[in-house]
Amino acid sequence: MIKQFLKFSPLMLFFAVVPFFLPEGRAGSYYLTLMILSGAYAIAALGMTVLLGYAGQVSLAQAAFFGIGSYAFSILAVKYGQDFWLSLFGAVVIALIFGALIGLLVLRLRTHYLALVTIGFQIITNLVLNNWDFTGGSDGISGIPRPSLFGIDFMSDQNFYWLTLVFITLAAFVVYRLRYSLLGSTLLALREDEIAASTSGISVVAAKILAFSVCAGLAGLGGAFYASGSMYISPNVYTFSQSVTIFAMVLIGGQESIVGTILGAALLIFLPEMLRFLHDYYIAVYGLAVVVIILFMPKGVYGSLASGAEWGWQKLFAQRQTEIPTASTVQQAPPEKAAVRSDEVILKISDLHKYFGGVKAVQGVDITIRRGDVVVLIGPNGSGKTTVLNTMSGIYKATRGEISFCGHDIVNKSAHQISRLGMSRTFQNIRLFAELSVIENVAIGFYPKATVGVVGTLLLRPKGLREDRQAEEKAKQTLLLLGLDRFHEKAKNLSYGEQRIVEIARAIISDPEILLLDEPVAGMNREEKIRLSGILRTISGMGITILLIEHDMSFVSEVSTYLYVMDYGRLISEGVAREVLKDPAVIQAYLGGEIEDA
Amino acid sequence: MQEFIQLTVAGLAIGSIYALVALGFVLIYTTVDVVNFAQGDFAMIGAYFMVTCVLSWGLPWWLAFVISVVLAAIAGVVFQLLIYQPVKNRPRSFVPILIATVGASIFIEQAYLIMYGAVPYQVPGMFSVQTVSLGGITLYSQYLAIIVITAALVVLLSWFLEKTKTGLQMQATAQDPDTAKLMGIHTAWIAALVFAISAGTGGLAGILVAPVFNVSISMGSSIALKAFAAAVVGGFSSVRGSIIGGLIIGLVETYGATYISGSYRDAFAFIVLIVFLVFRPYGLFGEKTSDKV
Numbered sequence: 001m002i003k004q005f006l007k008f009s010p011l012m013l014f015f016a017v018v019p020f021f022l023p024e025g026r027a028g029s030y031y032l033t034l035m036i037l038s039g040a041y042a043i044a045a046l047g048m049t050v051l052l053g054y055a056g057q058v059s060l061a062q063a064a065f066f067g068i069g070s071y072a073f074s075i076l077a078v079k080y081g082q083d084f085w086l087s088l089f090g091a092v093v094i095a096l097i098f099g100a101l102i103g104l105l106v107l108r109l110r111t112h113y114l115a116l117v118t119i120g121f122q123i124i125t126n127l128v129l130n131n132w133d134f135t136g137g138s139d140g141i142s143g144i145p146r147p148s149l150f151g152i153d154f155m156s157d158q159n160f161y162w163l164t165l166v167f168i169t170l171a172a173f174v175v176y177r178l179r180y181s182l183l184g185s186t187l188l189a190l191r192e193d194e195i196a197a198s199t200s201g202i203s204v205v206a207a208k209i210l211a212f213s214v215c216a217g218l219a220g221l222g223g224a225f226y227a228s229g230s231m232y233i234s235p236n237v238y239t240f241s242q243s244v245t246i247f248a249m250v251l252i253g254g255q256e257s258i259v260g261t262i263l264g265a266a267l268l269i270f271l272p273e274m275l276r277f278l279h280d281y282y283i284a285v286y287g288l289a290v291v292v293i294i295l296f297m298p299k300g301v302y303g304s305l306a307s308g309a310e311w312g313w314q315k316l317f318a319q320r321q322t323e324i325p326t327a328s329t330v331q332q333a334p335p336e337k338a339a340v341r342s343d344e345v346i347l348k349i350s351d352l353h354k355y356f357g358g359v360k361a362v363q364g365v366d367i368t369i370r371r372g373d374v375v376v377l378i379g380p381n382g383s384g385k386t387t388v389l390n391t392m393s394g395i396y397k398a399t400r401g402e403i404s405f406c407g408h409d410i411v412n413k414s415a416h417q418i419s420r421l422g423m424s425r426t427f428q429n430i431r432l433f434a435e436l437s438v439i440e441n442v443a444i445g446f447y448p449k450a451t452v453g454v455v456g457t458l459l460l461r462p463k464g465l466r467e468d469r470q471a472e473e474k475a476k477q478t479l480l481l482l483g484l485d486r487f488h489e490k491a492k493n494l495s496y497g498e499q500r501i502v503e504i505a506r507a508i509i510s511d512p513e514i515l516l517l518d519e520p521v522a523g524m525n526r527e528e529k530i531r532l533s534g535i536l537r538t539i540s541g542m543g544i545t546i547l548l549i550e551h552d553m554s555f556v557s558e559v560s561t562y563l564y565v566m567d568y569g570r571l572i573s574e575g576v577a578r579e580v581l582k583d584p585a586v587i588q589a590y591l592g593g594e595i596e597d598a
Numbered sequence: 599m600q601e602f603i604q605l606t607v608a609g610l611a612i613g614s615i616y617a618l619v620a621l622g623f624v625l626i627y628t629t630v631d632v633v634n635f636a637q638g639d640f641a642m643i644g645a646y647f648m649v650t651c652v653l654s655w656g657l658p659w660w661l662a663f664v665i666s667v668v669l670a671a672i673a674g675v676v677f678q679l680l681i682y683q684p685v686k687n688r689p690r691s692f693v694p695i696l697i698a699t700v701g702a703s704i705f706i707e708q709a710y711l712i713m714y715g716a717v718p719y720q721v722p723g724m725f726s727v728q729t730v731s732l733g734g735i736t737l738y739s740q741y742l743a744i745i746v747i748t749a750a751l752v753v754l755l756s757w758f759l760e761k762t763k764t765g766l767q768m769q770a771t772a773q774d775p776d777t778a779k780l781m782g783i784h785t786a787w788i789a790a791l792v793f794a795i796s797a798g799t800g801g802l803a804g805i806l807v808a809p810v811f812n813v814s815i816s817m818g819s820s821i822a823l824k825a826f827a828a829a830v831v832g833g834f835s836s837v838r839g840s841i842i843g844g845l846i847i848g849l850v851e852t853y854g855a856t857y858i859s860g861s862y863r864d865a866f867a868f869i870v871l872i873v874f875l876v877f878r879p880y881g882l883f884g885e886k887t888s889d890k891v
Contacts, residue, residue: 052693058692058693105876106875106876108876108879109875109879111633111692112633113875113879115633115696116826116827116830116875117871117872117876119823120827120868120869120871120872121868121872123823123864123865123868124869127861127862127864127865130861131861131862241704244700247697248697251697281708281712283704284704284705284708284709284711284712287702287703287704287705287707288701288705289701290697290698290701290705291681291701291702294685294694294697294698294701295681295685295698298688298694
C-alpha cells in the first residue's frame with residue numbers, strides 16, 4: 001500500500017522544490033502565496049474526488065464546507081485563542097459533521113436534485129456568513145495565526161507552504177487508500193449501481209454518509225489551511241461560483257485521478273495569472289475553457305493526457321505479460337460447506353402479498369425451501385415471479401405476509417441487511433458495476449465479511465490490509481471456479497454470458513446460504529446454457545441452496561429438485577418437475593385455454 | 599391589509615417570473631432529460647435584447663418585445679446545438695451536461711459583461727403609467743402586466759402541448775424518445791423546438807421583469823436558482839406544477855423578506871426547496887417513481 005503510494009513522490013518532490021525556482025523579491029512571494037492557496041484548494045478538491053469521482057454524487061457546495069472549515073478554524077484560533085493544531089482538528093471535525101448531516105439529508109436524492117440541495121446549502125451558508133455577527137459579517141475575520149512546531153516557525157511563506165504540502169500528501173493518501181480498499185469500493189459500487197450495491201450487502205446510507213463526510217472533512221482541512229495561509233477571510237471567498245471552480249478542478253483532473261485533481265487545482269488558481277493579459281476577458285475565457293474541456297475531453301485534461309501517454313507507451317513497449325492461469329489448469333477450489341441436502345427449512349414464505357397501488361402483483365404466495373435444494377419458480381410473463389424475488393431480497397416492501405430466513409424474520413428488512421444474513425442474488429437484466437474491473441466487481445461481494453472500520457482502514461491496520469488481499473484472492477478463486485480469468489477487464493467489455501458469470505461470482509463470494517437467480521439463461525445460446533448448468537451444479541455442490549426463476553423448460557427439468565408455478569400472482573402448482581409439467585393447470589397457464597376467473 | 603394585498607400582488611408577479619423560467623426547465627427536462635443550468639441566462643439575454651432594441655434603436659415597446667423574444671428563442675436553439683448535442687449520449691451524461699451548462703452560463707454572463715458593461719440598464723415597462731389605484735390600493739402596473747401576460751402564455755402553451763400535432767409530438771418524445779423516432783417523429787427537430795420555446799419563455803420573463811429589477815448580468819442566475827426551486831416544488835414534470843411552484847416561491851419569498859428578514863431574502867426559496875426535496879422529492883404534482891429492477 002505504502003509502496004504503491006510512493007509513486008506520487010516525484011510529483012510531491014517537484015512541488016517541494018518549486019520555492020527554490022521562484023523569482024526573488026515580491027513577485028516570488030506572490031507566487032508562493034498562490035501556491036499555498038492552490039494547496040488549500042487541492043485538499044478541498046481531493047474531497048470532491050471522493051464524492052464525485054468515487055461515489056458519483058454531485059455536490060456544488062464544496063466552497064461552503066471549505067468556508068465552514070475556514071471559519072471554524074479562525075473562530076477557534078482568534079476568538080477562543082486555541083492552539084493551531086486544536087483549531088485545525090476542530091475545523092475538520094465541524095466540517096465533517098456538516099457533511100454527514102447533508103449526506104443524511106440527501107439520502108433519497110440523485111443527480112440534479114442532489115445538485116440543487118447542495119446549491120441551496122451553499123447559498124444559505126454564504127448568506128449566514130454574510131449576516132451573522134459571530135462570523136464577523138461581511139468584514140470577515142483577520143489576524144488569523146500560523147503555527148509553530150518543534151521550534152520551527154511556519155510564519156514564513158516558504159515553511160508554511162511545505163507544511164501545506166505535507167497535508168496535501170496526507171489528504172492524497174486518505175483518498176488513495178479509500179480507492180484501493182474494500183471500504184472505498186463500497187463508494188464505487190454506490191456510483192455504479194445502488195441496487196446491486198445494496199443486494200451485495202452494502203448499506204447505501206452508510207456509503208453516502210461516508211462519502212459526504214470525507215468530502216466535507218477534507219474541505220474543512222483545506223479551508224483551515226486557506227484561512228491560516230491568507231491570515232484573513234471574508235464571505236466572498238465561499239460563494240457558489242467558488243464551488244463551481246472546485247468542481248471544475250476535479251473535472252479537469254478527470255474526476256477519479258488524484259494527481260489530476262492536484263494539478264487541476266494548481267491550474268485553476270494560476271490560470272487567472274496566466275490569462276492576465278486578457279484583462280476583462282479572463283472569466284469569459286475561463287467559462288469557455290470549462291465548456292470546451294467538458295465537450296472534447298471526457299476524461300478531463302489530465303486524464304486525456306495520461307491515457308494518451310499510456311497509449312504511446314503501450315505502442316512502443318507493448319509486450320503485455322499475462323501470467324493469469326487459465327481456467328482449465330486450475331483445480332476446483334474445495335467446497336466450503338458440505339454438499340448435503342437436508343430437511344432443514346432455511347427459507348419459508350407465508351401468505352406473501354405485494355400490491356403496487358391497485359395492481360396486485362403477488363397475492364398470497366407460500367414457498368418453502370430446504371437446505372441444499374435447487375428450487376425453480378416458473379410462470380408466464382407478468383405472473384409475479386420477479387416481484388417475489390424482489391420482495392424477498394428487500395428491494396420491495398411486502399404489502400403483507402411473512403418471510404423467515406435461517407431463523408430471522410426478514411420481511412421489510414433492508415436489502416443490505418438481508419444480504420448480510422446470507423441471501424445473495426443476481427438480476428434479470430444483469431446489474432454489474434460497469435466501469436469497474438471484473439475482479440473489483442467480484443471482490444465487492446466480499447465486503448460484508450470485512451470487519452475493519454473507517455478508522456482502521458485509513459490508519460492501515462494490518463487486519464484491513466489482510467482483508468483487502470483476502471477479498472482479491474477469494475475473487476480470483478471464485479472466478480476461476482466458474483471458469484473466467486479476464487480479471488482486469490472492465491465489466492462492461494465482457495460478453496453477455498461472461499457478465500452473467502461475473503454477477504454470479506459476486507453473489508457467491510460471500511458464501512451465502514441461498515442464491516437467488518432471476519432468469520439466468522435468458523438470452524444464452526446452447527453452449528452457454530450447458531456451461532451454466534455445470535456452474536449451478538458446482539454452486540450447489542458448495543452447499544449453497546438455489547432458488548431460480550426460469551422459462552427454459554429443458555433447463556428447468558435438468559437442474560431443479562423442486563418446482564413452484566405462479567400465475568396471476570398466485571401459486572398454481574408445485575412438486576417435482578416431471579409431475580408439475582404435466583399438471584393441466586400449468587399447461588393451460590403456459591399454452592392458454594378457456595379464460596376463467598383467476 | 600393594504601400592505602398585504604400589495605405584497606401578494608408583488609409576490610404573484612415575481613412568482614410568475616420564476617414560473618416562466620421554471621417552465622423552461624421543465625419542458626427541457628421532460629422532453630430531453632436535461633437540466634439546463636444556463637436557463638436563467640435566457641432571461642438575461644432577452645432583457646439585453648430589449649435594452650438594445652429600445653434604448654439603442656429606439657423601437658416601440660411592442661416591436662422590441664416581439665423581436666427580443668424571438669431572438670432569445672434563436673439563442674436557445676444555438677445553445678442546444680453547441681452544448682446539448684455534443685454531450686447527450688455520454689454515460690452518466692447529467693454530470694458533463696450540468697457542468698457544461700454551468701460553464702456556458704459563466705461564459706454567456708461574462709460575454710454580456712464585456713458587451714454591455716457592469717452598469718445596470720433601466721428599460722421602460724409595458725405601460726407609461728407606473729401605478730394604478732384599485733379601490734384605494736396602489737399597485738405597480740408592471741406587476742399586473744406580468745401576471746396577465748404569464749397567464750395568457752400558460753393558456754397558449756397548454757393549448758399548444760395538448761391540441762396541436764407538434765405539441766403531441768413533443769409529448770411523445772418526452773415519453774419515449776426511441777419509440778417516437780420509430781414513429782417518424784424528427785426528435786432532433788423536437789429537441790431544437792423545446793430549447794427554442796424554453797429560451798423564448800425565459801427571455802419573456804427577463805423582458806417582463808426588466809423594469810422591476812433593472813437589467814444586469816447577474817439577473818439571470820438569481821432568477822434561475824429560484825426557478826429551480828419552483829420547478830422542484832411543482833414536481834419537475836408539468837406546466838401546471840411549474841406555474842404553481844413559481845407562485846409559491848414568489849409569495850414565500852416576498853412575505854418572508856417583509857415579515858421575517860430582508861437580508862435572508864434569498865434563503866427562503868432554498869429552505870422551501872430543501873424541505874420539499876427531503877420530505878416530498880417528487881413535488882406537489884410529480885409522479886412518485888421508483889427504480890425499475
